[in-house]
Amino acid sequence: MSTDDIVDDLTRDTQNSPEELLTRSFFFVCAVLSIVTTVSIVVLLVTEAAKFFSITAPLMGIEGPTASIVDFLTGTTWEIGNRRFGVLALVSATLMITIGSAIIALPLGVATAIYLSEYAAPRHRAFLKPALEVLAGIPTVVYGFFALIYITPVIQTVLPGTGTFNLLSASIVVGIMIIPMVASISEDAMSAVPDDLRQAGYGMGATKFDVSTGIVVPAALSGIFSSFILALSRAIGETMAVTIAAGSQAQFLNPIDPTAYQEGALPMTAAMVQLLLGDITGGGLAYRSLFAIGLTLFVITLVMNVISDLIAQRYREEY
Amino acid sequence: MATDTRSGDIESFGTVSKTVGTVFRYVLLAATLFGIVVLGALLVYVANDAIQPLTADPGWHLTFLLTLVLPTLGVGAYLYRRDTDALRFGATTVGMTVVTLMFAGGVGMIFVDILSPFVFLAYAVALALPFALVLALQRRARRIPFFTRAGATTLAFYVSLLGVPGPVGAVAGLPTIVPGVPALIQSLPTVPLGWMSLTATLGLGVAALVGVYAARVRDRRAGLFAGVGALAAIGAAGAVGPAFGVTSVPAVVLASVAVVPTATYAAGTAVSRPERRIGLLVPAVVIGGALVGEVAVGALGFAGPQSWVDWQFLTSAHSRTAVDAGLYPAIGGSILLMVTVALLSFPLGVGAAVYLEEYAPDNRFTRIIDVNISNLAGVPSVVYGLLGLGVFVTYLGRSTGTVLIGGATLALLILPIVIISSREAIRSVPNEMRQASYGMGATKWQTVRRVVLPRAFPGILTGTILALGRAIGETAPLIMIGAPSVLFSLPTGFTSKVSAMPLQVFAWSSLFASEDFYTKAVPAGVVVLVSVLLAMNSIAIVLRNRYQSEQ
Incomplete structure (x- = not known):
């Protein structure tokens, strides 16, 4: 090897050699793909939903039947055959499942997080954490079947008059499904609380109970709230379990009324599956209503995710 | 003010109630276990509906209890006391057997019903030739400019897969001068049997991995022996499989995806960690017990459960x-x-x-x-x-x-x-x-x-x-x-x-x-x-x- 070779080697431009540029652009394209996905979701949902509403349909050059946006957002009857598209009937069912699953998942999830972060011995953690992961990993179809076949009969013996399809069983399984999500994000927040704070508490004579409830939980509150919102957004978007267990008859129910949980209803996601399984002609009004519901769902979950992000960032205690 | 403090407050230092804390702790534990227990119960229910263990003869249960469950529990308890690492090794081997068997089922399905082993062989050869060429080129001459290397690589793969001039030439209306390697191989007058093609592709790949693993555990000679041995075992499985009622192609898949890797893992660990060898008792007891139980049940005429998950269902x-x-x-x-x-x-x-x-x-x-x-x-x-x-x-x-x-x-x-x-x-x-x-x-x-x-x-x-x-x-x-x-x-x-x-x-x-x-x-x-x-x-x-x- 001559000296020139060595000098060449040592002074070569490694940043902009073709190989470096090629690999860097490949990685960049991969990262940009996520933006492309989001943009295409938004564009697709907005353009297809625009063809559905009578205000915007002429802009898209669509002739034929359309639906009024006011009726869509305020109507409480969902009957595709009669062209009555009141999304509130679907939203009320989704809301009820969200409330029902929240009643189960939020307290249990936070309690699990406190136990794992403050009380559990490392040996028990090593067993409990994978078990909770399995809870989140079971397919939602399986949860739906469990709700319909095993949980509903139990409910029917306790509360006679409950229908075969009911929102209560759907809420229970969705609640179980999202416990791990609440637990793992809250636990991360609690583990991030510095040990000095706990030691200070013990130094003041506090018991473990006082330290957990009086110091750790308040310090991790922003993380806990953001886990709540993320889990609820997951409950709203949950599809197969509610499709199987909650029924297929759309009706507007009062979410505050506990007895309404014994009835069946049609949540948004289940309505989308039902539309697809029925005979819808490509490009028809029913087909476009699919995208209108999809847009509603996407906006609700997106707003919740953004709020959760904001809470986690803005109200995080800096240590 | 210290002087104002009533004596009761100070005494309370010693009398902190433990009740609240204890109750709280168990409430938390119950909450943690709630979801897991509910899901576990549901899974037990569904497994009971699907497998129906209660429809089996009591004799069937008794036989398997004696041949499989009790020996496994005995060995497990003994190892748990003596050497948990060995127990973990044994349990991993059993788990690996189960998982690789499932995986072999999937791979076997692909080669039996979706992709013919011969086509697979043709494409494997067509990919391996240019790959070997590029590797040799890279080893021989390190200082080729990037674009030349990239161009040569692309050209080699194109010619090997699609031939000269290939689809690009076909667009321009040129006749095919040399067909690609897959087409060439598939036009051969004598077609090797399915299991031979599979041994030459899947088997060779697995054997190479086994060889590398063995070489790392022991030395190069052991690696060579292990690799050749694995290939021979896989080929033998295809050749003798039909005599034992297993068609050759699934036999080769079973050997190369399940049996050989599990055996390699067990043997490799036994060689590199001799103190854990005793853990091999676990798979021996589980697999041996299942086989003995199966034979005994057949001989004694006890009917098994009417499971809905059976060969027909799958x-x-x-x-x-x-x-x-x-x-x-x-x-x-x-x-x-x-x-x-x-x-x-x-x-x-x-x-x-x-x-x-x-x-x-x-x-x-x-x-x-x-x-x-x-x-x-x-x-x-x-x-x-x-x-x-x-x-x-x-x-x-x-x-x-x-x-x-x-x-x-x-x-x-x-x-x-x-x-x-x-x-x-x-x-x-x-x-x-x-x-x-x-x-x-x-x-x-x-x-x-x-x-x-x-x-x-x-x-x-x-x-x-x-x-x-x-x-x-x-x-x-x-x-x-x-x-x-x-x-x-x-x-x-x-x-x-x-x-x-x-x-x-x-x-x-x-x-x-x-x-x-x-x-x-x-x-x-x-x-x-x-x-x-x-x-x-x-x-x-x-x-x-x-x-x-x-x-």
Whole structure:
């Protein structure tokens, strides 16, 4: 090897050699793909939903039947055959499942997080954490079947008059499904609380109970709230379990009324599956209503995710 | 004020009530266990419905209790007291046997019904030739300019796969002068038997891996012996399989995917950690006990349980009657979907993670990508289904419900999860290692390829397996893209219609809803689906634990 070779080697431009540029652009394209996905979701949902509403349909050059946006957002009857598209009937069912699953998942999830972060011995953690992961990993179809076949009969013996399809069983399984999500994000927040704070508490004579409830939980509150919102957004978007267990008859129910949980209803996601399984002609009004519901769902979950992000960032205690 | 303090307050130092704390602790424990216990009970119920253990003869239970359960418990308890590491080794071997057997079932299905072993051989040779050429070129001459090397590589693969002048020439109207290697091999007058092709491809690959592993455990000579031995064993399985009632192709798959890897792991650990050898008692007792029990039950004439999860259920298609219904096309569809999803999401997800962790400048655009990915992870799966429906079917005009569209939709769905877990794995690579690599004069890409990715690989793999587990259980996106819920034959390629296990379970529990399906076909389908998922989850957890203890 001559000296020139060595000098060449040592002074070569490694940043902009073709190989470096090629690999860097490949990685960049991969990262940009996520933006492309989001943009295409938004564009697709907005353009297809625009063809559905009578205000915007002429802009898209669509002739034929359309639906009024006011009726869509305020109507409480969902009957595709009669062209009555009141999304509130679907939203009320989704809301009820969200409330029902929240009643189960939020307290249990936070309690699990406190136990794992403050009380559990490392040996028990090593067993409990994978078990909770399995809870989140079971397919939602399986949860739906469990709700319909095993949980509903139990409910029917306790509360006679409950229908075969009911929102209560759907809420229970969705609640179980999202416990791990609440637990793992809250636990991360609690583990991030510095040990000095706990030691200070013990130094003041506090018991473990006082330290957990009086110091750790308040310090991790922003993380806990953001886990709540993320889990609820997951409950709203949950599809197969509610499709199987909650029924297929759309009706507007009062979410505050506990007895309404014994009835069946049609949540948004289940309505989308039902539309697809029925005979819808490509490009028809029913087909476009699919995208209108999809847009509603996407906006609700997106707003919740953004709020959760904001809470986690803005109200995080800096240590 | 100290003087004002009543004496009772000071005394209370010694009399803090423990009750509240104790109650609180057990309430927390109960809350933690609630979900796990409920799910466990439901799984027991569904397994009972599907397998019906109570329909078996009491004698059947007694036989297996004596031959399988009691000896296993005995050996387990003995090892637990004596040497937990040995017990863990034994249990891992048993687990590996079960998981590799399931995996072999899937691979066998591909080679029996989807891809002919001979075609596989033809393409394997066509890919191996230019690969070997490029490797030799790289070893011989290191200083070729990048573009020459890239051009030569592309040309070699093109000629080998498609021939001269190939499709490009065909567009220009040129006649084929030399056909590609796959076409050449497939036009051979004598066709090797299926199991021979498979031994030469799958068997050779597995044998090479076995050789490398053995060489690392012991030395080069041992590696050579182990590799040749493995290849001989796989070939022998194909040759003698039919004599024992197993067709040759499945026999080769069984040997190369299940038997040889498990035996290699057991033998390798026994050689490198002699003190754990006693752990081999566990698989011996479990497998031996099951075989002895089976023979004894047959000889004594005890009837087994009337399980709905049986060979007939696993190998037949949907039927109107629950008793005859099976899961075969759905299992095949799920396998093909997983292959597609893995091929699409792994490179794209890891690529995005590498960009964000290693290359991305800290600017607004990077932060947008960052926020965007975490938001994509929260988008409901039905919406991804709508995306697949709208983009692939309505705009690109593809036919509904094919393997490719289903796979692409599911890949987009799990991409954020793959990216997030890969980023964590890449972030955990210590910075000193990168600096050391730069210090030796390596470029960024060389550092990523030789230092960062190998070190982060186990973590990336764990995250990807967990994400694939999510994809295999998804139903809603498949319904959205119009996958048929009832399919009577396996998909034959990437453009044929596909069904999947969860979709079939959904169809049985909603479209064909009847007492018969509820108590027979659906529980059986749920048991198969959950077993596959638990197997994938346990692989991921074992990998992660091993990886974490290494660090």
